Amino acid sequence: MERYSNMLAVHFGAGNIGRGFVGEVLNNNGYKICFVDVQQSLIDEINKKNSYQIELAQEKEESIEINDVYALNSQENKAEVVDTIARADLVTVSVGVSILPFIAPVLAAGLEQRVKAEGGPLHVIACENAVGASTTLKQAVKEELSESSWARISEMTGFPDAAVDRIVPNQRTDGSLDVKVEPFFEWIVEQQGMVKEENLTGIKYVKNLTPYIERKLFTVNTGHACIAYLGFINGQASVAEALADESIRAQVEGALNETGRLLEEKYQFSNEEMELYHNKIIERFENTHLSDPVERVGRNPLRKLKSTDRLISPLSQLHQRGIEAPHLITVAAAAFLFDVQEDEESVKLQEMVDELGIEKTIQQVTDLPDELVSKIEKEYMTLKSR
Ligand SMILES: NC(=O)c1ccc[n+]([C@@H]2O[C@H](COP(=O)([O-])OP(=O)(O)OC[C@H]3O[C@@H](n4cnc5c(N)ncnc54)[C@H](O)[C@@H]3O)[C@@H](O)[C@H]2O)c1
Numbered sequence: 450m451e452r453y454s455n456m457l458a459v460h461f462g463a464g465n466i467g468r469g470f471v472g473e474v475l476n477n478n479g480y481k482i483c484f485v486d487v488q489q490s491l492i493d494e495i496n497k498k499n500s501y502q503i504e505l506a507q508e509k510e511e512s513i514e515i516n517d518v519y520a521l522n523s524q525e526n527k528a529e530v531v532d533t534i535a536r537a538d539l540v541t542v543s544v545g546v547s548i549l550p551f552i553a554p555v556l557a558a559g560l561e562q563r564v565k566a567e568g569g570p571l572h573v574i575a576c577e578n579a580v581g582a583s584t585t586l587k588q589a590v591k592e593e594l595s596e597s598s599w600a601r602i603s604e605m606t607g608f609p610d611a612a613v614d615r616i617v618p619n620q621r622t623d624g625s626l627d628v629k630v631e632p633f634f635e636w637i638v639e640q641q642g643m644v645k646e647e648n649l650t651g652i653k654y655v656k657n658l659t660p661y662i663e664r665k666l667f668t669v670n671t672g673h674a675c676i677a678y679l680g681f682i683n684g685q686a687s688v689a690e691a692l693a694d695e696s697i698r699a700q701v702e703g704a705l706n707e708t709g710r711l712l713e714e715k716y717q718f719s720n721e722e723m724e725l726y727h728n729k730i731i732e733r734f735e736n737t738h739l740s741d742p743v744e745r746v747g748r749n750p751l752r753k754l755k756s757t758d759r760l761i762s763p764l765s766q767l768h769q770r771g772i773e774a775p776h777l778i779t780v781a782a783a784a785f786l787f788d789v790q791e792d793e794e795s796v797k798l799q800e801m802v803d804e805l806g807i808e809k810t811i812q813q814v815t816d817l818p819d820e821l822v823s824k825i826e827k828e829y830m831t832l833k834s835r
């Protein structure tokens with residue numbers, strides 16, 4: 450494929466995964482990228498340089514140059530963002546699942562203009578750590594539009610769900626656009642929901658995404674959460690440092706065995722396949738060329754403790770099958786002790802614990818049955834008194 454064709458991608462969220470992964474795949478497939486963000490200093494820097502480097506966190510030095518990028522502010526340059534969506538060839542998103550409703554209005558306006566201008570079919574792909582993020586965004590866009598507008602737009606616009614996997618820690622704070630990332634990456638898109646032929650190098654297209662997104666979320670992200678929350682209460686700063694602690698490693702392996710059992714039962718992944726997957730993940734977490742603070746990995750504990758997310762979803766699915774998951778109980782309990790002043794959700798969680806007490810907080814946040822709430826509460830008390 451010719452490297453710089455006239456294809457244009459709009460990507461919402463020029464943060465870690467936006468620049469450190471999505472940007473690489475899009476650029477590699479010949480797309481010019483319009484990053485849409487809300488941080489003006491980041492937008493200015495992208496427009497000053499129009500390029501940045503992705504550095505691979507590995508023994509051998511290796512960098513990839515990303516070119517042909519520019520940026521717009523989704524609030525300050527709304528009209529331009531709308532125009533750009535109207536003529537784009539692809540829209541991708543990585544802003545965080547709770548931000549999706551906030552980008553829906555500008556996206557809806559862009560899609561409306563596109564239909565008026567008789568633009569062609571378009572895919573909008575949300576690359577967030579959640580089951581069905583593109584579908585969530587689709588619903589939020591639909592709510593912004595009249596029935597007749599949505600009828601026309603939905604014929605032309607596909608919101609295929611996706612799973613993205615690459616560890617991209619927070620980056621330098623000196624204004625540099627460069628990003629250090631692990632070499633591993635995986636991007637999977639569900640064919641159902643696509644409205645045109647599209648086959649990007651670096652993306653795997655599958656009929657049914659559910660086994661893949663659940664495997665990613667309930668292994669990579671469950672394991673990560675386990676390290677972050679237990680590491681945080683032990684005073685360890687980074688993922689690699691926490692994982693070097695034998696007791697934490699044993700907890701991670703225990704939690705992964707529990708979610709592994711669920712995934713094998715639900716999706717018939719073989720025991721050998723899951724073992725290979727687990728070993729690869731542990732190796733990725735141990736990468737000493739990356740420094741990933743436990744505060745980033747544990748961020749937004751209210752989101753991570755939701756019934757649909759990486760801890761409570763597998764715990765309750767195992768419970769429904771009559772299977773005990775003591776390691777997941779311990780990680781969930783540790784998450785209620787995540788107390789980071791810079792993290793709004795952590796502050797809110799600690800306020801809830803102060804106001805309601807731990808039992809009611811666990812009930813409200815996780816929506817779990819009483820039996821599991823009691824187990825998490827008991828474990829919370831043990832961890833707190835250590
Ligand atoms: N970092 C990783 O390792 C990784 C890997 C896979 C998936 N993810 C997922 O990707 C998403 C983003 O994570 P991240 O680590 O890149 O976070 P990040 O905070 O580095 O990036 C998010 C970006 O979105 C921007 N943003 C916020 N509100 C916006 C708005 N209204 N319009 C446009 N842009 C807006 C922020 O300014 C920021 O630049 C999350 O859902 C995360 O779970 C992250």
Ligand SMILES: O=P(O)(O)OC[C@@H](O)[C@@H](O)[C@H](O)[C@H](O)CO
Pocket residue numbers: 578613614615616617669670673674745746747748749
């Ligand atoms: O992005 P979050 O907050 O959902 O989860 C934190 C990390 O586990 C996550 O960003 C991983 O680094 C990533 O999912 C790896 O693909």
